Amino acid sequence: MSFENLTAVSSDSILGLAQAFRRDPAPEKIDLTVGIYRDDDGQTPVMHAVAEAERALLAAQTTKSYLPPIGLPGYRTRIRQLVLGELDAGLADRTGVLQTTGGCGALRIGAELFAVAQPDKPVYLSDPTWGNHHGLMSGAGLGISTYPYFDLDGHTLTMDAMLDCLQRAPEQSLVVLQASCHNPTGADPDAEAWAAILDRIEQRAHLPFFDLAYQGLGAGLQQDALPVRMAAKRLGEFLVAVSCSKNFGLYRERAGALLMVAADAGQRRVLESRVKQIARGMYSMPPAHGALIVDRVLADTGLRNTWRRELAVMSQRLAVLRTGLARALAERRPDLDCSWIATGNGLFLQLGIDTGVVDRLRDKNHIYMVRDGRINVAGLNGHNLAVFADALAPRLP
Ligand code: LMR
Numbered sequence: 441m442s443f444e445n446l447t448a449v450s451s452d453s454i455l456g457l458a459q460a461f462r463r464d465p466a467p468e469k470i471d472l473t474v475g476i477y478r479d480d481d482g483q484t485p486v487m488h489a490v491a492e493a494e495r496a497l498l499a500a501q502t503t504k505s506y507l508p509p510i511g512l513p514g515y516r517t518r519i520r521q522l523v524l525g526e527l528d529a530g531l532a533d534r535t536g537v538l539q540t541t542g543g544c545g546a547l548r549i550g551a552e553l554f555a556v557a558q559p560d561k562p563v564y565l566s567d568p569t570w571g572n573h574h575g576l577m578s579g580a581g582l583g584i585s586t587y588p589y590f591d592l593d594g595h596t597l598t599m600d601a602m603l604d605c606l607q608r609a610p611e612q613s614l615v616v617l618q619a620s621c622h623n624p625t626g627a628d629p630d631a632e633a634w635a636a637i638l639d640r641i642e643q644r645a646h647l648p649f650f651d652l653a654y655q656g657l658g659a660g661l662q663q664d665a666l667p668v669r670m671a672a673k674r675l676g677e678f679l680v681a682v683s684c685s686k687n688f689g690l691y692r693e694r695a696g697a698l699l700m701v702a703a704d705a706g707q708r709r710v711l712e713s714r715v716k717q718i719a720r721g722m723y724s725m726p727p728a729h730g731a732l733i734v735d736r737v738l739a740d741t742g743l744r745n746t747w748r749r750e751l752a753v754m755s756q757r758l759a760v761l762r763t764g765l766a767r768a769l770a771e772r773r774p775d776l777d778c779s780w781i782a783t784g785n786g787l788f789l790q791l792g793i794d795t796g797v798v799d800r801l802r803d804k805n806h807i808y809m810v811r812d813g814r815i816n817v818a819g820l821n822g823h824n825l826a827v828f829a830d831a832l833a834p835r836l837p
Contacts, residue, residue, distance in 0.1 A: 453571045454810055461808040469806035470824050472815040475623065475787045477657070477686060477754055480821045487689045489747035493736040497729075506725045509716045511539020511697070515731040518738040519682055519697045523652060523665055524672055531672060536700040536712040538719065539726040543653045543683025544576060546698035547616075550649055550679045551580035552718045553700075553711065554614045563614040563649075564606070566590075568790070568812060570623040573616060573651075582614065590625045592792045592813075593837075595780040599633050606640040615646045619680075620664035621654035621786020624814035628658070628785050634667040638674060648675070653683040656751040657758065658785035676703045684734050686787070687751055693730025758786065761820050768825060772833035790814045797835045805831040 451459065457473045476484050486494075510516070516537040521527070524535065540546040551563065563582040565573050566589035577584055587609070588601035606615065617637070620628050629637060641648050648671060655664045662669075671678050680699035685691045698715060702708040719726075737743045766781035781789060791813040801807040807828060809815045820828060 457808055457810060460802075464806055464808075466806040468827070470808065470819065470828055472807065472809040472817075472819040472828075475686070475816050476691065476818065477689065477787065478816075478818045478821070479757070480823075482819075482821060482823075484689065484691075487747060487750045489737045489743045489750060490688060490690065490733055492746070493733045493740075493743055497732050497736060504728075507539070507728050507731070509720060509725055510712060511537070511726050512728065512731045512735055514739060515539060515695075515735040516697065518735060519684075520699060522661070522738065523655070523668055523680060523682055523699060525662070525665070525669055527672075531701070533705040534702045534708045536702060536708045536715075538698040538700070538712065538715045539731055540681075540696040540698050540719075541723065541726060542685055542694040542696040543651065543681050544572065544696070545694070545726075546681035546683070546696045547573070547576045547649075547651060548579060549715050549718050549722075550681055550698050550700075551577050551582055551614070553679075553715055554647065554649070555580045555582055556714065556718075558612060558614070558647075561610060561613050563616060564609055564646075565616050566602075566618065566622070568592075568624055569616070569618070571810075577616070585609065585613075587615070589622075590627055590790070592790060595627075595792065597627055597629060597633070599629065599636070603636055603640050606637070606644060606646065609644060609646065611645050613644070613646050614649055615641060616649045616651060617667065619650045619652040619655075619667050621658040621788070623653070623786075624788050624790045624810065624812060626784025626786055626789040626817075629667070631666060631670070634670055638667070638670060642675060647677060647679065649679040649681065651681050653681075654686050654786045655682075656687040656748075657755050657787060660755070661748070661751070664785075672701060675701070677701060684730060688730075688734055688737070688747070690730045690733065693733070694727055695730030695734050755786075758817055761817050761825070762789070764825055765817070765820060765829065768829035769833050769836065772829055773836055776836060787816050787818055788814055789817060791832070792837065793832075793835060801831055801835070807831055 461471045562585045563577045567586035587605040588598040650668050658664045682697040684695040700711045763782045766778045769778040793813045795811050
């Protein structure tokens with residue numbers, strides 16, 4: 441027997457809960473687990489721009505042959521532009537792009553690349569962060585440290601402690617920074633704070649690895665990429681993991697990209713050759729369908745405008761839900777300041793309740809959220825927001 445020494449491991453902390461939700465027969469159950477955008481009816485619709493692009497692709501397709509290992513050329517160029525904006529020729533020349541299997545694929549391949557280049561250096565993740573960052577980084581063999589990011593009781597960023605930690609981290613560490621819509625807290629640094637973070641990064645020669653999973657779901661397409669564009673103006677090297685899962689609603693199509701800004705064009709070619717080799721050793725070629733859709737939407741002015749409008753509706757809905765939840769909780773708990781709930785960005789917010797309360801909400805009220813108290817704001821809607829506020833308010837600390 442080859443596998444007799446293996447025992448089962450527990451399900452992923454987020455995906456396992458989504459499964460438990462599906463099994464719960466209670467009709468009043470509320471799903472605030474996995475970070476998926478939902479509309480007011482609880483659906484995750486195919487965006488109109490995406491459906492139209494798909495119809496056109498189907499009509500025009502002539503082959504299912506492989507994509508080049510580095511990915512679809514048009515997709516790579518357009519993603520680079522979406523993230524970095526209009527590039528001058530110099531920056532374009534030193535920015536490599538690998539099409540990846542979603543944002544996770546980009547994070548893992550970026551981590552593998554760093555592990556080859558700097559095998560003894562650690563990676564720093566925010567505390568708290570999205571649980572799977574740990575698996576993706578340790579899977580590449582990197583030693584993991586954390587930097588303080590958020591005070592759960594005060595609901596504020598712990599900027600001084602973060603800067604202090606980055607100052608003391610070994611030089612040339614890899615530092616994963618969520619560019620916007622921080623998962624799980626929804627709290628992002630402002631421009632001044634990002635400038636201070638990039639100062640530390642530069643002083644200590646760290647390599648920033650931006651995780652850009654929600655561009656357009658927070659404060660807008662440009663603003664959500666702010667720290668990446670700031671880095672492009674001042675740093676010689678950095679990485680960006682891009683996901684099209686949320687902003688194009690292409691979750692299952694696994695469209696992502698790893699951007700590698702290198703010191704010069706020669707170094708960019710070296711990095712591209714390396715990540716192609718890493719990807720070849722894992723899965724060979726990226727899947728085509730999602731990237732073809734994104735390419736088509738971004739290349740066509742009409743489709744691009746439709747997409748931007750749809751994305752704006754999604755981000756506005758998230759902002760309205762945050763304000764609605766803050767108001768509903770304040771009405772039920774006038775003794776508490778709930779205004780911070782309205783100030784976050786994107787899909788997530790972390791309520792600052794302990795796991796006992798999370799478990800009771802699940803077992804007694806059939807309300808499912810991640811055990812660290814994170815909710816997917818998009819899981820709220822006109823039908824369940826008041827029910828959720830009624831259940832949560834008396835349990836808020
Ligand atoms: C989440 O954080 O819920 C999403 O990013 C989905 C996932 O894969 O965990």
